Amino acid sequence: MDDYTVKSVEKACLLLEVLGSHPEGLAVTDLAARVGMYKSTVHRLLTTLMKRGFIEQVRDTGHYKLGYTVVDLGMRLLDSIDLRKESRPYLQELAATSNEVVHLALLERGEVVYVEKVESDNSTRMHSRVGQRVPVHGTGLGKAILAFLPTEAAEEIMQKYGLPKLTPATITDLEEFRQVLGQTRELGYAFDVEEHEPGVCCVAAPIIDYTGKVVASCSVSGPTTRMTGQRLRELAPQVRTAAVRISARLGGVGPHPELSPVS
Numbered sequence: 001m002d003d004y005t006v007k008s009v010e011k012a013c014l015l016l017e018v019l020g021s022h023p024e025g026l027a028v029t030d031l032a033a034r035v036g037m038y039k040s041t042v043h044r045l046l047t048t049l050m051k052r053g054f055i056e057q058v059r060d061t062g063h064y065k066l067g068y069t070v071v072d073l074g075m076r077l078l079d080s081i082d083l084r085k086e087s088r089p090y091l092q093e094l095a096a097t098s099n100e101v102v103h104l105a106l107l108e109r110g111e112v113v114y115v116e117k118v119e120s121d122n123s124t125r126m127h128s129r130v131g132q133r134v135p136v137h138g139t140g141l142g143k144a145i146l147a148f149l150p151t152e153a154a155e156e157i158m159q160k161y162g163l164p165k166l167t168p169a170t171i172t173d174l175e176e177f178r179q180v181l182g183q184t185r186e187l188g189y190a191f192d193v194e195e196h197e198p199g200v201c202c203v204a205a206p207i208i209d210y211t212g213k214v215v216a217s218c219s220v221s222g223p224t225t226r227m228t229g230q231r232l233r234e235l236a237p238q239v240r241t242a243a244v245r246i247s248a249r250l251g252g253v254g255p256h257p258e259l260s261p262v263s
Contacts, residue, residue, distance in 0.1 A: 084116050137163045138166045205219075207252075208247040218239065
């Protein structure tokens with residue numbers, strides 16, 4: 001396995017680990033001694049890491065310490081882990097009561113990314129998988145997130161990535177799609193009727209964190225043979241309630257909480 005490691009990256013990681021144990025920072029000489037590298041090598045690595053924000057230099061002492069990029073990455077990891085952990089009980093309950101597949105997803109670069117999937121004992125197996133990316137406009141999960149983003153942010157995503165046709169049912173007209181997002185805001189949930197995958201329908205709702213921002217969405221999905229229009233409408237309040245409860249666990253207020261009590 002050592003043959004596949006990149007030595008310079010390995011050395012840079014070692015510097016980060018050592019500096020992580022010294023919040024006050026270290027001088028180049030001290031750092032070089034602790035990691036067993038030449039001072040010139042350490043200085044080059046520090047310069048590179050500083051450009052990316054992983055390291056910063058203390059003005060008064062000249063010492064080097066961890067930068068805010070490390071904090072940012074750490075917080076992102078914590079946020080994603082906490083989201084899955086806090087969501088899981090409600091996703092499992094939703095899967096059990098609906099007898100369908102339940103997803104949890106995030107928005108990233110114009111796509112929806114599945115970060116959790118729960119299948120019930122009776123649900124039909126679906127091809128989706130954790131880590132899979134799908135176009136935001138064709139899914140209920142994506143619509144639920146877009147509808148609760150600031151208007152400017154949602155418009156930017158739609159203009160940048162467009163509304164390509166995924167199935168015969170995909171909404172590709174921008175004005176029609178805007179109207180759907182407006183309806184989603186009013187209802188607190190979004191539908192996907194074979195818009196992403198033929199034969200599959202879903203209903204999804206947004207998850208809001210303590211800052212008031214939409215951070216994810218959850219959904220119930222199933223085959224069209226079971227997910228009729230009536231059943232989608234019956235499941236919608238359950239999905240919205242799950243989203244409200246997950247939002248509450250994140251310190252936020254979910255969509256239309258007056259219709260979906262947390263307790």
